[in-house]
Amino acid sequence: MSGYTIELKKTDLDTLRDVCKSFNNDPGELINVLHKAQSIFGYLPAEIQEVVAKELNISVAKVYGVVTFYSFFTMKPKGKFPISICTGTACYVRGADKVLEEFKRVLKLEVGETAQDGKFSLSCLRCVGACGLAPVVMVGEKTYGRVSPDEVRKIIEEYDGL
């Protein structure tokens, strides 16, 4: 009952409103709107959820409920180089868990976290459909196949100085 103010850049606000409009501001399209918004902004901070709620005329508590229910959505910004480890069945059987542990150890990050300097973030993916290459790691758009734990450091070093 106190009311508060949130701030957003005008261009971002316009983009977001356009996204909502492209789904006819239909509350039934909430998940699709959030998907689209996340693909544009990389994550869904509180400000974005407030605007989506307002545009679709639903409560922000509901938007937040949906964002926290689906693990796909994130409220934290991804790193400049988002690292995703596939933990689908094929990758898992071939040791994705050990690869993941190694990334966590080297980067000192937990799954879902982003490094202080914003460079790397760590997440898990469900099957990316490249089972022949299991275990699969993606950094941004780039795919690495048959990754073993001792290759982890080398992958990270590729991004040194970038």
Place this chain on the structure above:
Amino acid sequence: MNLVKLTIDGQQVEVEKGTTIYKAAKQLGIDIPVLCYMDLHGMNIENKPGGCRICVVEVEGRRNLAPSCSTNVDEGMVVRTSSMRVINARRTVLEFILSDHPKECLSCAKSGHCELQDLAVKLGVREIPYQDTAEMSTYQKDYSPSIIRDMDKCVMCRRCETMCNDVQTVGALFAVNRGFEAVVAPAFEMDLQKSTCTYCGQCVAVCPTGALTEVDHTPSVIRALADPSKTVIVQTAPAVRAALGEEFGMEPGNLVTGQMAAALRRLGFNFVFDTDFAADLTIMEEGTELLGRLTKHLEGDKNVKLPILTSCCPGWVNFFEAQFPDMIDIPSTARSPQQMFGAIAKTYFADKIGVKREDLVVVSIMPCVAKKYESERDEFKVDGNPDVDFALTTRELAHLIKQANMDIKTLPEEDFDSPMGESTGASVIFGVTGGVIEAATRTAYEVFTKKKLEKVEFQQLRGLEGIRAAKVDFNGLELNIGIAHGLGNARKLLEDIRAGKSEFHAIEIMACPGGCIGGGGQPLHHGDSSILKKRAAALYREDDGKAIRKSHENPAIAELYEKFLGTPMSEKAHHLLHTHYASKQTVIHEKED
């Protein structure tokens, strides 16, 4: 109608297709235990997430037990509601729930009224197996002026979510996270106080456990009563007298006005007054404001906005401040009766008995949870001292009376004290939907037409329909009156006004379904509208039995104007009895790039 025949516990029953097993069993008088399920008969709203599985039953031919609250009947179905397999499963389910629930029953606010505790008693749980292996989820307690959220005690039935979203359309609460972390919370798990919550308390009223409770003001009241340097006075809202008896095992619909006054006197209040007095005062102010706006409107003044909306319900005030801030200039500026009472008590009455403001403690007994927040609003304080110090709910009062070893049933009937205990029938019906506008109509009619109103009852304004429209003839001028109770219904009328589609001259709005008789602080009615009907009938009965039934004929009110306020809407009246509203909406601020 399509009928289905089935057998439950060996008895045949025929029910409509689409009925749940739970309801079919109920027809046979079999009460299957439930936890998450909630049926709001009067509103056609059901909460059946089918999540807790306490209500499981055995259906012949099916391998798994079925949740009866959310499984529909089939032709020829054979159901067993209490086979040993069912009882076993039910207990296991309960043990699981209890393994992630604090064992604080000794000091829990819901103890004795808790549905989870009742189930543990009913199912004879004596030990809780999984508690050493399972981790307990813990959350910080969230204190707001009216409501405490203790999410460690949440069982995820989501009843509160249904009340807040479907009935009230406030949308302050929603289920967030998943699995073990799941909980019902405001957006971003912020404090309730920051959210759009109106403190209507409807979520508190349906929560089966101690997860949602009202802030308890009884210890402060006891302290004030025990302090010899304080003069402690009390006011009681109309709806309280029609429900308090229920807490003492009386049938709904019994009026305990006199016994309540007796109990309050014995608790040590120096003066036992009635909010009804202030309700009469509200009518004088709000009625005058209505007539003023109406007259100007009829004269063609384009600056005057109609409809005028009532403003005596704090949940409703919170709602429009947060959700319709563009329309804060149309509700009446009149304060609620609780606050009018406080303002007069701490000025006129304090002077009269020669007590300093700081030494006078004003306690109110309300059917309402939002009244606690209202009493703490800055607009209603003078140098930090509130006009109303503490607001107890009907449930809290019952508790206090029991603590003092009294029983409402065996107390004598006593009267309220004078002068702030004098009231009319008009003020009594404030407690039921339609009552405020009926009371206003009784006075406005006589003032406007300068004629005597022969029949004071306006049947067209009564009833429990969520939204009602009625016409009242003011000597040739037809007045369109709208009524809404429950914030979801209020929203519809407000959206019409916003769209310029509203034809009403005046609208009464109450946040709680049924009006104050169904308030968030009343004895729990579990959505049973027959209880609300009985409480409403009780108030109309009290009105009927009153010698004076129009607010402007209350002699104590006449004296108050004569000796203190002057006329309705006078400068003094404005200062003490009116208020202003402010937007509480979340603002989206555009930053330049």
